[in-house]
Amino acid sequence: MKRVLILLLVAVMVIGLVACGPPQEKTDETDAPAADTPDDAEKEPDQTTEEEPADVEEEPPAEGKKVFRYALNADPESFDPCLVHGIPSATICYHIYGSLYLDDVGDIRPALAESHELADDQVTYTFKLRDDILWNDGEPITAQDFEYGIKRFVDPETASPMGYFANIIKNGAKVNQGELPLEELGVKALDEKTLEIVLERPAGYFLGMLSKSFFAPQRQDVVEEFGKDYCATPDKQVYSGAFVVTSFGEGKMTLTKNPNYFEADKINLDEVEILTVAESNTQLSMFENGELDMVVLNTDMAPQYEGQSLSYFDGANDFGGPNLRNKYLANKDLRLALNYAINREEYIMLAHNGLYTPNLRYVLPQVSGVEKSYGEEYPLEGFPLKGDVDKAKEHLDKALAELGITDPAEIELKMVTTDAETAKKEAEILQSQWKTNLGITVNINLVPYATKNSMLEPGRDDFDIIMSGWVPDYSDPYAYLELFESDNAYNYVNYNSEEFDKYMEASKNTTGKERMDNLFNAEKTLLADGAVIPQQLRQIHYLVADGVTGLEGYFVGFNFSYLYLDKNAE
Template identity: 45%
Template sequence: MKKRLLAVFLTAAMTVTLMAGCGVPGGSSDEGDSEGLKRVTYSLREEPPTLDPQLMNSIPSATAAIHTCAGLTRNVEGEIRGDGAEDWEVSDDGLVYTFHLRDGLKWSDGEDLTAEDYVYGIQRLMDPATASTYSFLGAILKNGNAVNAGEMEVSELGVTAPDESTVEITLEHPATYFTAMTAMSQFCPARQDLVEEYGQDYAADPDKAAYSGPFVVSEWKHGDEIVLAKNDQYWDKDSINLDEIVLKTVADAKTGVAMWEEGELDITEVPTEMTDQYADQSEFVFDGANDYLALNMSEGRILQNKNLRLALNYAVNREEYIQLATNGVYEPNTRYVLPDVNGSEEGTNYGEEFPYEAFPVAGDVDQAKEYLNAAMSELGYSDPSEVVIELLTTDTDLAKKQAEVLQDQIQEALGITIEIRQVTYKQRLEMEADKDFDMVFTGWVPDYPDAYSYLELWLTDGSYNHTSYSNPEYDELVIGSQTETDPKARAEMLFQAEQIFLQDAGVVPLQLRRIQLLVNDNIENFNVYFVGYNYNLVYADIKE
């Protein structure tokens, strides 16, 4: 028997509705032309690198996408609702999903939005010519890996449109979280005519794309701000209250706070050095980010040496790091998978089910030196100062502070040299993808609330494996989990894989990111969530 699904509910842990601050929302880029508009302006440290749905690879981009894209489904703080699809069915074996589109769907330019647009968007994600760093998500689709490797035509991907209002997706293996994936930008529809017209410039400016979601990009002043305007063609436009959302790039968090005080911003993060000053006016929320140092193990790279990677892990005093770098706002972390993703049983989370501390939270300098000595012997070094490792990070003040604390800790503990290199956020992402780094300060927010969202990254042939990590036992466990039908056994396989990854020192885990937000108290229904995006203003409103 087939199951008719109108909505699938996921955990809503870490969802927060925020009410703080003062003033009336409506800070604008162009003074005087916004009279009477309901507008909310929030700040970002870095501009979204891209608004091309299939190329998005960052939380700033993903957060913009939930406002401009209509996936087959929509993730509303863990509740999976129909968006472009009104309802859907899943075959008894869990492999075939049949999505039925709503009547009368339109693109923002008035063109009909059809099942073929969804099929094209997903095919584009997996087309090797697109070169999406997020194509690993499509490995779950039938023939996904073969298509992405160029071994099969994109037409052979497990996604078809039997008619204009039906999308049928076939998976390689069952996945209870798949409907959450169809809410992601990478699975959103794309306009083939515009992609072919603009090529690499598709979605690079407002007039080079059409939009399927609640808002459209009406203006993009690169390096400054992105203005989203309500999409009158959206199927649920009557539920959208805001006229505009402005994404303002403010690299310096202190400047952001000053702008909030002046009413120029409605939502902004408080820098950690100002946390006490605004404790009574703000909310603290975990945003789902698990930050770590990714270590490049590619051939010829110094961190191909496992003992050196272990030395770094034991050299870091995460308790001290959190106090010095974040004023105690973030939480020290010694494992890889976010503890708050779902466990194998309803109502549990992964961390409760599988508690784990891979490294001492305060570090162990003696152990670190033992690993360093072993590494130096293997690498042919006689003096620790000869060991030079570059730490790549972004060019924000917080990133600089974090890097300098780590630099001091590691150099003091091991006597090696850590050189900091700061670049723009977009450049950092590009250098990661090109494996042009020794170690990089980065992190991960789960795309869906399952441990697999973290562990699939480091499969030997994974398209997002930017560190060249490879362990056959790890691969066997992660791939085996794809077809394991017993939830407990599957979760145990994933936990074993996590342990192997950290025993190999695949990364240097650092922190769970807790952010302090100032939010205008006239904003209603603004939410923060830990899966796939940070801020949700789709259904927000402003008090009269």
């Protein structure tokens, strides 16, 4: 099939980070938690599959079907709506679970709910469900299903890796930590068609959070019937979204159009096939052979298509996380020395052929500010593009004096990153710059993506610096900054700052420009403390086949939407 090569920059799954967390791994290149944004569009999380689906015999689709095919670098870690935490998996869940409101690539509009009312207190939301909304098995979707689903997500027994995401709901944090019973959570079905959600504080971005699977309805009878095997196979779940999972295993997941979806008449695709192909070169070959309709390019491949590419930020802000439990990294001057010693311009050229954007701050500038983007309203250069070796050495000298050390070679740190080729390259560049500019020894420890993500929790001592990232779950600076509040369950760098917490708390009790000022002050405090080591903002390129229209990349909570994608029938 003749193919038109269209390069776009996408946000890839964690398959990362949860949104929802960490970002997906970089495709032979990309990393971050969905929100962590893992390492290889380029990295997709949980890279456990080595076989290439090209070896799997596939039956040709029935004549006339519209089937969209793409590949991931690793199997999705889960499609349990409460347990997903990587961006690639979050992307799948976006398409198989319906939501009260849909974030349609920035357009927030009613979905399974037909409307909502916000009380004068600005925290009480009352949602009215549509009539005749059904599960894929024909059972009606009720407000009780939403109440049960959200409570299951927050229930500490579920042990959702993204449980903190419910902190915005009244008593969410205390319920998730087991300090209050589930009945105290601010979610209640008033009748079969009416759901009430009460928040801890006003949050203008709340409706945008509702596309996450954590807020999707779940059927109590199905969860209880299958117990720990819930979602283990496609038949052990029911679906409320545009597609249902009909097969999963042996390097392939198949989604089939859900005829009961409330907007089924607007869904053009009959099926989506998601293959697991570990190598990006193999994915590109499959695309050229007509076996895939879209392929993500790593930054080694992308230069071949210069002039044909479109680009956008996928939301992933890759950074190094210094573990403040480490006796050396507990010293602020040493952390600042590490930051100033990095020539980020050189780093981007060597690691990504200059195709990513060096990040000189922490928060993605493209998220919403008060009236414009956050970056437009609050420009910031936390660290110089080319670094500042003299300033780095000043901070190093202060650190050595405070630590009682005369030779920087005495400082030895362990840096953990994934075993993806791109992650290794990134780590080696930083290792070299730190050795050359500071004389510090940094040893690289390569681990599987899933292993790295398992370390992303407070109180760990198995890393000194961990390479990670984040994709936001809603378009607001708070989505990035909340990770570093002292009591956040995802604060794996063990950062504890009264000043930072003060600004974050103030942002919860203010609105408009005053609120955004507090968030900006929090970001500046984080950088002044050297609590993160910013690297890059990802721009992910992909090719899409001739005849495919409507594929949209996005930087909030998922990589791309194929809800309304269309293509030629086969």
